[in-house]
Amino acid sequence: MSWISGIFSRSSRKLHLILILLLGIALSLPNLPLSTYVSEGILQTFYLPFASMKNSVAELRQVHVENMRLRESLVDANVKLSMLEEAGRENIRLRAVLGFEPPTGYSLLPARVIAVLGDRIPTEAVINRGYLDGVTVNEPIINEEGLLGKVVSVSHSFSTVQLLTDPTNRVAVRISESREMGIAKYVMSQGLIVDNVPYQGDVKQGDRVVSSGLGGLYPPGLVVGTVIGVERPKQDPFLSIRLAPAADFNSLDELFILRVKAP
Amino acid sequence: MRAIGYLLYLVLIAFHEVILRGATSIAGVSINLPAIIVFSVALHRSEAETVWFAFIAAMVMSAGNPLGMGYQALTMVLISLAIYHAREQLNVESMVTRLAMLIVGVLIHNSLLLAFTRPSDFWYQMWRFSLTGTIYTGAVAYLIYTLTLGRFSRRRSGALF
Numbered sequence: 001m002s003w004i005s006g007i008f009s010r011s012s013r014k015l016h017l018i019l020i021l022l023l024g025i026a027l028s029l030p031n032l033p034l035s036t037y038v039s040e041g042i043l044q045t046f047y048l049p050f051a052s053m054k055n056s057v058a059e060l061r062q063v064h065v066e067n068m069r070l071r072e073s074l075v076d077a078n079v080k081l082s083m084l085e086e087a088g089r090e091n092i093r094l095r096a097v098l099g100f101e102p103p104t105g106y107s108l109l110p111a112r113v114i115a116v117l118g119d120r121i122p123t124e125a126v127i128n129r130g131y132l133d134g135v136t137v138n139e140p141i142i143n144e145e146g147l148l149g150k151v152v153s154v155s156h157s158f159s160t161v162q163l164l165t166d167p168t169n170r171v172a173v174r175i176s177e178s179r180e181m182g183i184a185k186y187v188m189s190q191g192l193i194v195d196n197v198p199y200q201g202d203v204k205q206g207d208r209v210v211s212s213g214l215g216g217l218y219p220p221g222l223v224v225g226t227v228i229g230v231e232r233p234k235q236d237p238f239l240s241i242r243l244a245p246a247a248d249f250n251s252l253d254e255l256f257i258l259r260v261k262a263p
Numbered sequence: 264m265r266a267i268g269y270l271l272y273l274v275l276i277a278f279h280e281v282i283l284r285g286a287t288s289i290a291g292v293s294i295n296l297p298a299i300i301v302f303s304v305a306l307h308r309s310e311a312e313t314v315w316f317a318f319i320a321a322m323v324m325s326a327g328n329p330l331g332m333g334y335q336a337l338t339m340v341l342i343s344l345a346i347y348h349a350r351e352q353l354n355v356e357s358m359v360t361r362l363a364m365l366i367v368g369v370l371i372h373n374s375l376l377l378a379f380t381r382p383s384d385f386w387y388q389m390w391r392f393s394l395t396g397t398i399y400t401g402a403v404a405y406l407i408y409t410l411t412l413g414r415f416s417r418r419r420s421g422a423l424f
Contacts, residue, residue, distance in 0.1 A: 016311070020318050020340055027322070028333025035329040042326035046277035054282055 093254060100144045100256075103219045108256040109133065111141075114158070122249050123166040125149075129257060130157040138217055140258040146223035146246025147171065147211060148255055159257075164192065164224070165249050172215045173224050175201070176208035184209065184224050184243065192225055194241040201239055203230050209243055219258070269316055272300050276323050292395040295369050297324040298339075299404045302368045305343040306350055306361045317343035331379060338375045342368050362408060366401040373397055 027035045102108045115126040129135045131154045141148045141161045149163040162169050164186060171184040173194055182197040194209060207227040213220030225243035232239060279296040287294055301320045305313040321339035325332045346368050350361070373393040381388045 013310070017314065020314055021337070023318070024333045024337035024340065026333065027336060030330065035332040038322055039326045039329035039332060042277075042323050046274060046323055047281055047326060050278050050281035 090253075097144045097254060097256075102256070102258060103221055105261055106219060106258050107261050109135070109259055110254060110256055111159075112254055113252045116252060118163075118165070121165050122252065123163055124152075125161045125163060125252055125255075127159050127161055127255065127257075128157065129159055130155050132157055134259075135159045135257055140218050140222065141255055142222060142258055143247055143252075143255045145248065146225070147218065148247050148249070148252070150217065151257065161255075163249055164245060164247075171218060171224060172212045173209050174212040174220075175203050175227070176210050178202040178207070181212050181214070182241070190242060192243040192245050194227075194243060195238065197239045197241055199232060199237050199239060203227060203239060203241055205230060222258075265312075269312075272304075272316070273320060273323050276300060276320055277326075280324060280327065289399070292392055292399050294403050295373060295396060295400045296403070297321075298369045298372050299365065299400060299407065301339055301343055302346050302365045303404075305346040305368075306365065310344070310347055313343050313347045314340050334379050335376065338372060338379075342372055342375075358408060362401070362404060365404055366397060369400045369404075370394070370397040 026032055027038065100108070109129060111127040111129040113125045114128050116122040117124040117126070125148075127141075135151060135154050137151055137154060139151045141150060147164065149161050149166070149169060151159050152162040153160045164171065164184070167186050167188060169186065172181070173184040174181050175194075175197070178201065180197050180201040180203060182194040184192060184194050186192050197203060205227050209224045209227060211218040211220055211222040211224060223246040225245045227241055228244045229242035230239060231241075276297045279294075283296065284293045297320055301317045304316050308316075317339045318336050321336040322332055324339075325335040328335075346364050349364060353360075370393065373396055374389060377385055377388050377393055
């Protein structure tokens, strides 16, 4: 700006002041479009970059807020979708058990598993039925696949079920085809086995094993499992029979309490 | 180099008008940063630089209001010229006095702008915005002077009074 000082000598000082005054007046006159042109030029040169920056920041903030809102909506939608999928699966399961008929002389009380206990495999399950529903100890528990276990304790609104996978549980069984009898139990190292079947018994792979009704706890004919292996140890008077359980103990959900019908 | 400095001042004025004014205003009272810049130039530079910079800065400042551009430019030039001559005639050296002149300049500028833009409720606007805006601007100018010039030692201020 020193060049301005140079040309702004004392002699031309008044001239410059008059020039500024005239420019000022020209800018003030509404009939002259000078101020509009100057304003437009200044807005384009000086204001526009900052205005764009301000708008970008505002847009960025808006996008951020919208992004947060959409994320929340997405989580909400995912939860709803998950619940709907679960409801769909439940619907399929319930449709499957709808035509499930109890053995003659028994009725079914539906129940839902609310907790499963056990270390490596489930050995106990807590269900949402208690003595208020008329549940008593030792009542058999089944689902549409087969026998699951029995009630071992009952409280106000809940009951505990001892599953077949509990090593202390025993079920009197029969080989469906050959009518051979034995005791089914769960051994941790072997899985579900049938004990006490005589060496000469006619048992083969694929045979169905059902409850025999002996002992009075379980009614006869409840499916316990299918024979998957038969061994005949030379030094043992009994067969070694391994079973595949009829029920999937790892995916228990809806089940039934098998109750004797009142006469 | 000085021309670049003035250009940066103009950019700063535009930045203030677009972004800073809204961001720094308190209850509708805003800083008159263009006045601080223009009157500071009047307090430290030559007459030529003062009047031309005041004229151009006022145009940049009022670009959003083309109808008032000429009035704003002339007002700014007049006040700057008055501050410049006061500085020269009184041989003002104290920075506190210069700051006081700047504040008076801001008050006159705010008042003249109000007289042009809000003549109907001039006195209300004067008390509500102009005076408070001048105080706000003065405080900011004090901070700027203290931080950038570092000339407000206690000894100098004490010597003044």
